[in-house]
Amino acid sequence: MAMVPKVSPLVLYAFLFLSLKVAIGEIPSSSPFSFIKPLQGSKKGDEVKGLYNLKKYLKRFGYIDDLPYNSTSPEANYFSDQLESAVRTYQTNFNLSPTGVLDFDTVSLMMKPRCGVPDIINGTNWIRRRLVPHYSFIPGNPKWPDDKDVLSYAWAYGTPYEFVRTTKMAFQQWSGWTRLSFNDGTDYRSADLKFHLFAGEHGDGQAFDGPGGIIAHSFEPTEGICHFDSEEEWAEVGVYPYGVDIQSVVTHEIGHLLGLGHSGVPTAVMFPAIGYGETKRLLDNDDIQGIRALYP
Ligand SMILES: [Zn+2]
Ligand SMILES: [Zn+2]
Structure with missing residues (x-):
């Protein structure tokens, strides 16, 4: 009696793993830059x-x-x-x-792939006037009000779990150095800070540009809006060697959501560009000085 050939679960698992690896973590051969x-x-x-x-x-x-x-x-x-x-x-x-x-x-x-928030806003951002580059604020110093100590956040429904999980870790960095704390127990519509993956044109006049180029952008306080380009090769670097590290970019974008601008310090989380396979998940002394100046 002939046996029905069965695919071993191990082979199937290996196949899934390989196909996932093709889908994420690759460096695009060309970019908008x-x-x-x-x-x-x-x-x-x-x-x-x-x-x-x-x-x-x-x-x-x-x-x-x-x-x-x-x-x-x-x-x-x-x-x-x-x-x-x-x-x-x-x-x-x-x-x-x-x-x-x-x-x-x-x-x-x-x-290098980079954040879509300009380095100099309305020509007034003062990093250009510093002799030594360091942290900056969004012009006008917008920030969350003093009586708002807890900010809720959420990803849009259906976002892959890698984003949700790494975002929790990214917020722990910022709460460790400020009076602010962050709460993920809210639904997307009522959250103070809303995260969403979008491709191309998505209704805010700041279209994404496909793999490479601009990878994410955020709006100043108290808008609380952050968008990621869904066409990037997002990855949890460490699990995959290449790709753009999700947690590093979330950590950066949270800085904008709280009111920080870009820093010229290469080791700072608020430096606007990040290489494939690079991670920057811990706040640099420059980021800590910036956020403490904004939320003393
Ligand atoms: Zn940025
Ligand atoms: Zn957007």
């Missing part, structure tokens, strides 16, 4: 295809106030005084050598 790579070495006076996109990038993150022409203008791809000054401000913000030239270090940092 790939256009920056061929610009390496460009400097003032050069005319290089793609410089217009770099101007848009620098405007997007607050380094150029006004770009009064479009991509077909004769000056679109010209490395102007304005562009040199913007590159220099970017380099100063991140403690790179402020040459105004698109050198390797500058291009490498610009290409």
Whole structure:
């Protein structure tokens, strides 16, 4: 009598594991920031295809106030005084050598996946005026009111469990260093801090851009809204070697939800960029000083 061939549970498990590994933790071969790579070495006076996109990038993150022409203008791809000054401000913000030239270090940092919150908001964010980069506040210092010691948070219904679990750990970091405490026992609609995964255009005028590029963004207090780009290669780094570490990015975005801006300190959680396979789950001294200054 012939036996019905059975798939061993172990084989099935291995298959599931492998297919999951393909789905998460891979580095995308191109990103919305790939256009920056061929610009390496460009400097003032050069005319290089793609410089217009770099101007848009620098405007997007607050380094150029006004770009009064479009991509077909004769000056679109010209490395102007304005562009040199913007590159220099970017380099100063991140403690790179402020040459105004698109050198390797500058291009490498610009290409990393990053948060969508601008580094300089309304031209008034003061990290640009510091000699030594450190933490910043959102302009106007918006924060949660003094009588609000407990903030509730929730992910939208149906969010994968990896996000929910790592978010709990991320909040423990911030509650450990402030008078604030955080409560996950609420439903999404009534939560003070709402987390949601979205792809592309999602109704707030800040469309996500697919794998790489912008990975998440948050709104200042007391909006309490945080969005993650669902098309990123999200991973729990440690379980998987590559991908963008969920807990590190949640920790960063909580900083914005509480009122912190970006820091130029590379080890700070509030540094805007993160590499694939990199983790930054513990608050740096710079983050702690920032949050304590905001919530004494
Ligand atoms: Zn950010
Ligand atoms: Zn959004």
